[in-house]
Amino acid sequence: MSPTSVLPTVTRASSEVLAEAAKGTDSTFQLLYFPLHGRGELVRNLLAYSGAQWEELALDWPAQKPKTPFQVAPVVYEHTASGSVLQLAESNAIERYLARKYNLIGSNIWEENLINQYYHNAEGLIQAFALRVVGAAPEARIDEANRFYTEVLSKFVSIHEEHLKQNGDNGHYVGKSTTLADLKVVQTLDRILLLVPKGGVPVPVSKELTPSLWKVKEAVEDNASYASWKKSQRSQDLNANTRARFQF
Numbered sequence: 154m155s156p157t158s159v160l161p162t163v164t165r166a167s168s169e170v171l172a173e174a175a176k177g178t179d180s181t182f183q184l185l186y187f188p189l190h191g192r193g194e195l196v197r198n199l200l201a202y203s204g205a206q207w208e209e210l211a212l213d214w215p216a217q218k219p220k221t222p223f224q225v226a227p228v229v230y231e232h233t234a235s236g237s238v239l240q241l242a243e244s245n246a247i248e249r250y251l252a253r254k255y256n257l258i259g260s261n262i263w264e265e266n267l268i269n270q271y272y273h274n275a276e277g278l279i280q281a282f283a284l285r286v287v288g289a290a291p292e293a294r295i296d297e298a299n300r301f302y303t304e305v306l307s308k309f310v311s312i313h314e315e316h317l318k319q320n321g322d323n324g325h326y327v328g329k330s331t332t333l334a335d336l337k338v339v340q341t342l343d344r345i346l347l348l349v350p351k352g353g354v355p356v357p358v359s360k361e362l363t364p365s366l367w368k369v370k371e372a373v374e375d376n377a378s379y380a381s382w383k384k385s386q387r388s389q390d391l392n393a394n395t396r397a398r399f400q401f
């Protein structure tokens with residue numbers, strides 16, 4: 154069945170509905186977002202990594218926009234087993250909700266703090282990349298990318314390699330399992346590796362140059378349902394669309 158563009162009718166988030174959503178990992182999800190990585194990709198990755206059942210709603214943005222909570226996407230609709238529908242908005246809030254639901258936010262307040270720390274540090278990197286490289290005029294892009302790699306990215310990776318070593322170089326930022334921090338950093342580096350201008354210097358991120366970060370990437374990619382999502386035609390199309398949209 155092809156996906157619908159009709160947004161589901163949302164249920165009031167009563168305590169009964171929330172209690173069901175909080176305990177159940179058997180909800181299914183619909184994501185409303187554009188056919189790009191953007192602010193939708195980490196949501197997709199979290200759903201895939203968690204093995205959740207999810208689909209993307211077909212896009213009819215002019216009709217859908219006024220019905221979303223803030224008139225922007227992404228929006229996620231969670232369908233609980235008993236048929237209630239919760240509406241989730243704001244990418245960061247959606248990511249944290251899914252991370253908590255699927256036990257990817259640490260086992261105590263300190264671990265959650267560390268995860269948030271790494272999350273926001275990676276967010277700073279992707280914002281800098283968007284501003285300096287993606288946003289550069291086409292004729293200045295190679296120079297801007299080279300400057301970004303040497304001035305910003307090299308520093309980021311060397312600091313993060315050190316943090317990862319302090320956690321035992323076990324392929325995880327916090328504790329011994331994958332968390333939102335790992336997924337966020339992997340998604341950030343994947344975006345930078347996807348959008349490499351032709352003719353620039355090599356990106357200073359690889360198995361050889363950044364072995365501890367690479368272990369985090371491999372640990373995430375080792376998850377069968379995440380790996381199968383990344384191999385899917387939809388995921389390949391999103392890569393191609395993202396490159397084309399920003400003329401890489």
Ligand SMILES: N[C@@H](CCC(=O)N[C@@H](CS)C(=O)NCC(=O)O)C(=O)O
Pocket residue numbers: 191192218224225226227242243244245
């Ligand atoms: N703070 C919001 C920002 C969402 C946002 O700006 N979404 C853009 C796409 S990345 C959008 O919906 N643009 C279409 C529009 O404004 O009509 C979030 O992180 O979810």
